[in-house]
Amino acid sequence: MLLEVEGMTLAYGNITAVRGVSIAIPEGSLVALVGANGAGKSSTLNAISGLLPISGGAIRFEGQSIGRLKPHEITRRGIVQVPEGRRIFGRLSVEENLLMGAFSRKDHAAIAEDRDRMFELFPRLKERRRQVAGTLSGGEQQMVATARGLMARPRVLLMDEPSMGLAPLVVEQVFETIQSINAAGTTVLLVEQNALMALEIADHAYVMEHGEIVLDGAGPALARDERVIAIYLG
């Protein structure tokens, strides 16, 4: 397993947000974590990124425990989050946002190469490379957020609600991009409320409810699972 969450518990003060969650993410896979609002998906991602302290259980990356590391140390190991709501740096230009993504890298030549690759992947961003990112449209900002995440050359990319607030057509583009990133060898953990779409492209998926994993299985199979349909459509 590349990344492994085992029996993890998270608490905000006295309130337990996540209880005994276990997730296994093999190298090169696309794993989805779906569930309703407030199920604990984002908290799980933030715990993996080191932004939330875990109160129980363990997180292991390549067999080593990373549960107690600082956020920047975890990023340096190759676990990179593309946060919910895009949260790009509005005052920095598009290009500077991408360079921020590569903040923990020192290989300047390769960083420039990666930047050019991002501009190939998202031609829109190349047109606007000098523009202040806060002035971009929602879809373009999601591109910046995704490209910024990829600039870290992540081993694992954690994507939090990449479809949030985007037009349906743009959502499809975003999902295509995620699939192509995964096809190119990056392991992806995708958190989505837009469950059915996420399940369709996932190798393996977990369904969360009230801070616990209630179901897991192959993505497309889960998409047709009665219980999932019951949760989302019933």
Add this chain to the structure above:
Amino acid sequence: MSTLVERSAAGETVASWTSDFRRGVGAGLGGALVAAYLGAVGLLLMMNDRPVVAGMVTLAQVALGGIALVAGVLAQRRARHGAQPALWTSPLAGLVAALVVLAFANLILAVNLRSIFIALTPPLARLISFGQVKSLGGAGLFVAAAMVLALAGGLLQRAPRSLRRLILPAVTTVLVAGVFQDFIKVILQSNPVFRSVASWFYGWDGLSPRGALTVFAIALVLAAIPRVARGRAAAPRTGVARFAPALVLLVALILVPLAGGPYVAQVFLLVGLYVLMGMGLNLELGLAGLLDLGFVAFFATGAYVTALLTADSPLALASYTMIPSLSFWAAMPLAVLAAVAVGILFGVPVLGVRGDYLAVATLGLGEIVRIVVLSDAAAPVLGGAQGILQIPKPTLGGFEFSGPVSLFYLTLVAAGFAAYCAWRLERSRLGRAWIALREDEDVAQAMGINLVQCKLLAYAFGAAFAGLAGSIFAVMVNSVFPSSFQLLMSINVLALIVVGGLGSLPGVALGALVLIGLPEALREFGEFRYLFYGVALILTMRLMPDGLWPARRSRRAPVLVEPEGEGTALGANRA
């Protein structure tokens, strides 16, 4: 049908008539209120002692005329969705303002309020009504003049923008030439070529009428040149043109103190020290977004360390330890290093504090430093309230930096070096990290930014700049006292970078010039300095929230306000 339409049209006319009437009266009352306030606090009488054009107009009269003019402008201002108010609202504003001011003047003469408002004297009554308070005819003249001025203001507001862009700079230039005549005369006297020019503009008692007209004409032409040139070739501003304002500012900074002598140099020296501190705080606040109201502590550290290492006094380290007495040049880097150390110590306890709480925490830390310096416990080392005296001036070769002129150039070199560092820092990896930190602390961490290291570096660099300024300050005044390092100093630095434009380097220089240089040059208004600060800050916030010289980054970008404080993790504050 048709009668109905007519009636509603008539109703609309009445409605717009009443709203215009209200607008005019409101603008007039506002103007009168400002005039009465300036009179009551004593500012007008003081301004009356400063002539703008010799024998013709004083600053107080300009201010009163300006109030009538501005009342006329405001009366013409379009409401947010409203139509253009009728032109008669402007003279109406002038009428109302003049009548209220006249009533105020009569009140001053009739009732003795001097036990409360010491400035409400008969001279003020005469000044505020231009001596026309006695006769009915004179009062009529006064009212008519106010109405004409307000009408002029209204017409100016309606005039095309290009015309306003010609007239306003020209009028401002005349005002500057008049108000700062002492300054300008000293500079002109320094050179025989200038001296002959000076006699055209300035008589023995100030700016002459012909001089004022000449200045107005020259400024008008200078303001017209770029418009004409741009009309001919609509080229985008590139290269030299883009940096021209900054270049002019720099040349002025270099030459003016040399020509102006010790007093002018002293003013510029103070401006320079504040520029140094402003650039330091700009790194903390402008880039990293760390509000710091204890900034003066770093300045004090720089000053005290310089004093301890170089002073010729029993408190100097050399007199009771093995540490030798150092020269300024050796002590300055140590002072900067000490300030950096204090900066880091300062940063550690406030690492996890954000926003308003950070302001309060840093304010407390700054005060702690001052009180510790003042305390009996530290008195054997730091001298307590008596401070440390006899700090020698720096020398280089055989040359002593004794006067304000030479010290100004020392400051200029230091500020130039600091500006270069700040400029490089902003474009560096660390600078981007600071901006990212300010934008979104959580995401910045997720990008791999070491929060602790990054914040402490911001405090350290900011403190270095302030320590450098403090070191020069110590040799400037030859002594250091705890009372020199008040909270107000931190607030001044904060105010000048806000007015100049957060995160903007030329903005720091401009802000220091406006907030430190202007009050220093208009010494006699010293007690109104903080009134001026307040007005300047409010006007900046209302009219140009990005400051006088906005930073490159804020010019186009909308400010994305993220909820701050709650939750430490991504998305946690909106889930």
